[in-house]
Amino acid sequence: MSDVVEKTLTALPSLLSLDSQPGSAKLSSTSKLGNLIRGITELTSKHEEEKLIQRELTSIKDQVSSPNTSMRQMKELMVRAIYCEMLGYEASFSYIHAIKLAQQGSVLDKRVGYLAVSLFLNESHELLLLLVNTVLKDLQSTNLIEVCMALTVVSQMFPKDMIPAILPLVEDKLNHPKEIIRRKAVLALYKFYLIAPNQVQHIHNKFRKALCDKDPGVMTASLHIYLQLIKENSEGYKDLTASFVTILKQVVGGKLPMDFNYHSVPAPWLQIQLLRILSLLGKNDQSTSEIMYEVLDESLRRAEMNHNITYAILYECVKCIYTIQPKSELLEKAAKCIGNFVLSPKINLKYLGLKALTYVVQQDPKLALQHQMTIIECLDHPDLIIKRETLELLFRITNGQNVTVIVEKMLDFLRISKDDYTTIDLVGKVAELAEKYPFETMNTVFSLGGDMMQPDIPNSFLKLLSEGFDSDEEDRKLRLFAVDSYVSLLQSEPNKLPQRFLQVISWVLGEYSHLSAELEPATVMTLLSKLLDLKHTSSETKSWVLMAMTKLCEGGVAISVAQDIYETHSSSMDTVLRQRAQELQHLSQDSELYLMGGVDSSLSFLDGFVSEALAAGAAPYKPPHQRQEELAQAKALSLEPYSLSLPISMSSCSIADRQSPTLMSMSSGLSGDSTDLSHKGGSTTLKLDGVKRVWGREGYLAQREPVEETAQVEVPSPLRSPSQQAEADSTQSQTPTPTVTPELEQDKQQLASSLFVGLGSQSSVCLMGKSDPTPQRFRRKAQGRASSSGASEKTPTSLGSTPSPVDNLLCNSLLDSNLVSEPTNQTPQASQSLDTTNGNCHEELTDVKENNPSLIHNNEEPDKPKDLCLSSHLPTELSGLSHSEITPLCSNQSVNLSACHVQKEDSLQLVIFIFNSSDSALQQMQLQVDSGELKVNYCLSLITDSPVEEVRSHSVAVCHYSVTVKRPSVHVEVLGMLSYQLPGGTPQTIQFSHKLPLTTFIRPLTLSTEEYGSMWLAFSQDTKQNLTLINDDQDPLTTTLNVLKKKLQLHVVEIIGVEGIVACQLVQDQPCLMHCRVHAGTLAVWLRSPVPDLPDCLLYHCQRALQEH
């Protein structure tokens, strides 16, 4: 390659300068452009080039303005000017001449003129106005070439305001007899649509006409418009779906003239365009999707030729199939296609395969599992683009278990990446993962990503650190860890760390270094002060450092360090630094001031002043939002709470503001004790957790705490021994991710198992609930290894009368699982055939598969029969009540777990069904249910038809719990683990998680308006937001509240005018009050509750309920 380059370059000047040769002699004498190019090629430096071009431009300038220049010369001059512009030298003087050339010249001159104009000018250039008349004239010309040129220049750039002037002419061109003109006119109109959509609104029906044009070229051009229109509003064009499908069918079927073939593929670009349109139309729309299944299948089938462009079609097909409502047969084919892409030795196809995988992996994680080895190989691919795409894919499948490995891979890549864009992108991703799965790799991110990263990344990291997680102990550990690691970092080589990281370090040290017992503040101070002396430390960082020191200066050495720093920085040019140094010095000198803990946020020193003013008749202070409220509702319902609510809203803000005796006395003792409780610790941090679970004078907190400790409830099981448990754990952790080809290297397999852990069902934690947000959609992917439990309609023994398609599906999935040898989640279908047993469906597999014409029906009502069969096992005391849909939790070869819940007035009853699908009895079965957010009160009953810890073959055991909410969250998650033993086998465990929406715990709270008023005052947690109002004919407020009442079981206390009050409670006895007001077309909602997070969670569900309505 480089040889050729060399030759070219050495040849070029000599070619051009050899005067003796006749050809070049002619060249040098006649062509100015030739001269110019020769000159440039001979030059060695950028500077010389600049000089030469400037000379050239001057000469062009002289000539263009000379009246003697002929059109022909002018043309030549323009080309030279274009050349100079291309090299990056401005030739603005020639713009006007380009326009002149387009106006006056002959057809050929015009063409150069138009070309120059379209290269020189842009849409907003003022000279362009001069062109409008020319374009108008040319559009009306009888010379088709002139019309074409005008349309071309119009589609390249045309002033927006002038569109109306030429629009009718361009529209007329849609009826032009020549197809090339019609085609260009369509594209010009598309351009108009892009820059000024409202100006072409009236001609949308003309677009339709273009779509139906007899010439396929014009139709193709109109698809550009439709792609754009449908992208913006797919609803408006559903009626065209059938037309697009028909077009595609004809194209695929080879109905177009041979001219449209490209490498004997019929109109591939047209096909691609159509497939994109179809995928937009079929997204989230079952009926529209159904129209296109057939043609998609046809496209997949036809596009089997081995050419680049057919792969382009296949890729679009696959994307389309995964975007529209799924159809299992197509999905299967598409999955195979993706496989072909990924496995292809052609690197472009591999790239697209990875892209496709990334696209589908969230819906269908199994597919990534099938190709795990290829993915691992791609991680080590020499092409960085492939590598990055692989990381993108891994990013999508990250879960709690593989996050460390994936982030490690990303960081490896970050180390070798030299490209800014990649760095920024990747750092963002790593940070996102780190926030989701917090861990110490954040340090590496900071030091590598450096100052390139977005500023909000360190901010959110600090937020994470300060707000903490669920348990205080963990928070402490994490912070301590951070402090320790940062101190050691500072001790080694602080000068290499990026500024942002230093800022993070100093904040953390300032805030948390007291957590470390052996760390003297003075040591930290000294370390920090070293940072100030570093040359490259920016003044922003310095002020972070100084602020950290301000928090630390205490004790002998620290004071002297502070003194030193003050002396160096008190004369700093930077006022901020000077200020900080001053503060530091003051605080270190005055230990009393220091111990006060900084700001008295209650402004208690003003108390005297305030009480004097109040005594003199001044109105009490109201926070701004309340004042607004009151202004807005001047005429409305005057509910007692609002006039009194001032002290409450003060106490509800989380800053420690209770030290003010005056304010307390004003609050008439209403909120006194509730708030006092939370601040007994005297904590001055900004932690909101301090006010957790305190809701009033009743002393609710005291009641609750003892109960929390008993949260972990186990199924009573006398046979359980610690050693068995340990054994069970070990078998579970050893469960390897099976590999596709056993001869692959050991470490790759290890990597694979660490990367793809959590995607299959037998991995140590069942992530079904999380990793598979659309189980409904992809049910057919469920490849259960239901071994002997597989059922088939063809076996006479299966009298269980489950619907036959289900059985077929099961067989299919069996087939799949044999191919893939990957244990995966078994979803409803498997459990559906619970009662039907056995059957040698293996022999009949292929048969069954082909005899199953429509798998789509499988998805339609799969739950009913299973519900029936499982619901018969409901505990007797619940059987009369309505229960939720029975959802599958998880399963393996021998057990299927499913759950449902029953809402009772005072609690939620959670029922877990354990179905033993194996041929032998499960022994020593234990079920543990646990949750951070839930209080699992007790196991009410365990119903089996055999001794407690045993479940016979093909029978069901039922565990029944009564649960209430400990800490509200939008979805409450229950984690559980079932351990059991098959006869003669090792102990096994299976884990599951189950999500319950908070709404299942909400019950109406019936009270009177007066009670409401007094309760309102007592609650400290509040949230406000505007919700959408359901606008029907008459009374939007009532309608909206009724919807909420119906969906969330709220109790509407009273509706007065534009306001309404609503109450509900979270079982058990955790009230939440809601005040709604119609304001400017929205519903302004104010929620109050004694329980932290409850208002927020409830608000979320209200939003959902209204959206769904």
Next chain:
Amino acid sequence: MIKAILIFNNHGKPRLIRFYQYFAEDMQQQIIRETFHLVSKRDDNVCNFLEGGSLIGGSDYKLIYRHYATLYFVFCVDSSESELGILDLIQVFVETLDKCFENVCELDLIFHMDKVHYILQEVVMGGMVLETNMNEIVAQVENKISPSGGLSAAPARAVSAVKNMNLPEIPRNINIGDINIKVPSLSPF
């Protein structure tokens, strides 16, 4: 939509620049430089797609390129274009150039910059793919070269005669075999 089409040689010298979205002159030069920088350091056996320039349109923007002998053909497109589709479009464009110039080489692109632009105008119009049939493109371009202005396809010989008359500078008598752009017959993927 196609945002820009850039052709430059192995040394980053621009040979044809066409932007379909407005960028200021210095920005254009910066884009050319950055694109060259990105593309030139890639081997010939890696994939033809690149994401990651930060200049045009951010993450929605891709570079799809092909490398022929001394020239890089780079199309900057957004996500609404099919990668493989554009890759073949480049091939169509180059094959058309080859047809129009008979063994096209870098010099043809330099000396007949205007004609290359006209060919491109028939392939891509305002950022949209207009025509992908090579014969059709050639017919359109050659038609317009002939001053008669008729739209009926001129016979090939007449066309080349016109071409030679209008463009006397073509250094045809010099051996330029080595710097031909090799238009490989499309290798099956």
